[in-house]
Amino acid sequence: MREERTKDISEEMWARLFYRSIYGLTCSSKFYQARLSIIHEAREMGFTHEQIEAIESAFDQVEICEPKTIRITLNWGEYPEDLDSHLVEPKVDRDGQFHVWYSNLEYYKENNNGTKTFAADLDHDDTDSHGPEITTIHVLTPGEYNFYVHDYTNGSGIDSTAMASSGARVTVEYPTLSGTERKTFDIDPASRGTLWNVFKISIQGLVGIVNIEKIDTYGDYAGSPIDEGGYSYDDDSGEEDYPQDDDDDDGYSYDDDDDESYGDSAFALKNKETA
Ligand SMILES: [Ca+2]
Numbered sequence: 001m002r003e004e005r006t007k008d009i010s011e012e013m014w015a016r017l018f019y020r021s022i023y024g025l026t027c028s029s030k031f032y033q034a035r036l037s038i039i040h041e042a043r044e045m046g047f048t049h050e051q052i053e054a055i056e057s058a059f060d061q062v063e064i065c066e067p068k069t070i071r072i073t074l075n076w077g078e079y080p081e082d083l084d085s086h087l088v089e090p091k092v093d094r095d096g097q098f099h100v101w102y103s104n105l106e107y108y109k110e111n112n113n114g115t116k117t118f119a120a121d122l123d124h125d126d127t128d129s130h131g132p133e134i135t136t137i138h139v140l141t142p143g144e145y146n147f148y149v150h151d152y153t154n155g156s157g158i159d160s161t162a163m164a165s166s167g168a169r170v171t172v173e174y175p176t177l178s179g180t181e182r183k184t185f186d187i188d189p190a191s192r193g194t195l196w197n198v199f200k201i202s203i204q205g206l207v208g209i210v211n212i213e214k215i216d217t218y219g220d221y222a223g224s225p226i227d228e229g230g231y232s233y234d235d236d237s238g239e240e241d242y243p244q245d246d247d248d249d250d251g252y253s254y255d256d257d258d259d260e261s262y263g264d265s266a267f268a269l270k271n272k273e274t275a
Pocket residue numbers: 082083084085125126127133
């Protein structure tokens with residue numbers, strides 16, 4: 001792994017990374033699970049996106065790849081500068097839902113028996129145009145998943161046309177019985193709003209039959225299923241699962257003039273890294 005992107009990583013850092021990664025494994029783990037464990041620990045240790053990409057490409061070169069994943073890629077044009085990927089998915093124990101996004105890059109579940117399940121991740125938050133942002137579902141837990149794109153630059157605005165002009169495109173690659181399929185979704189240039197509900201993924205049964213259904217509706221971030229100010233995903237009670245019906249007017253409201261009222265909304269709290 002000697003290359004430009006990893007030249008700033010010391011031998012000691014490498015050693016620490018691999019040592020820490022061992023604890024993400026069991027005696028029956030496969031090589032691709034070692035790959036996931038290393039990526040997870042690299043993120044925990046603060047490796048940069050470029051460094052992690054370099055590690056991934058080293059694994060690709062020796063063909064240590066995951067057998068079955070769903071990969072969602074978001075690309076767009078120059079403006080708005082910051083679109084965001086949001087995946088809402090069933091928890092691996094199927095008790096409620098989980099949200100993978102810039103504020104929660106990994107869904108890495110520690111199981112009761114000490115094993116870990118790396119269920120999904122977002123590779124990084126692109127904040128300076130074009131993307132790509134790549135969301136990967138590593139464990140095909142049966143259930144329903146929704147993928148959204150949010151125009152962070154323009155925040156909240158039901159009438160905004162900025163995202164409509166962004167040229168945003170989402171590509172999803174997913175496994176089928178005969179190989180890998182790919183579907184592409186382009187933003188409607190006549191749409192309005194800062195939230196694009198792109199598609200729904202349904203995964204059925206233990207063999208993981210994947211079905212992708214186009215949604216293509218537009219709206220506002222505030223009060224939506226991905227607004228963490230409105231709903232909670234992280235507790236394990238399973239009592240606060242958000243309603244599946246996007247049209248549900250649940251009465252959640254906020255005051256545009258009062259920053260406090262956003263509560264824990266990611267949209268208000270986003271602490272962007274500046275390059
Ligand atoms: Ca972004």
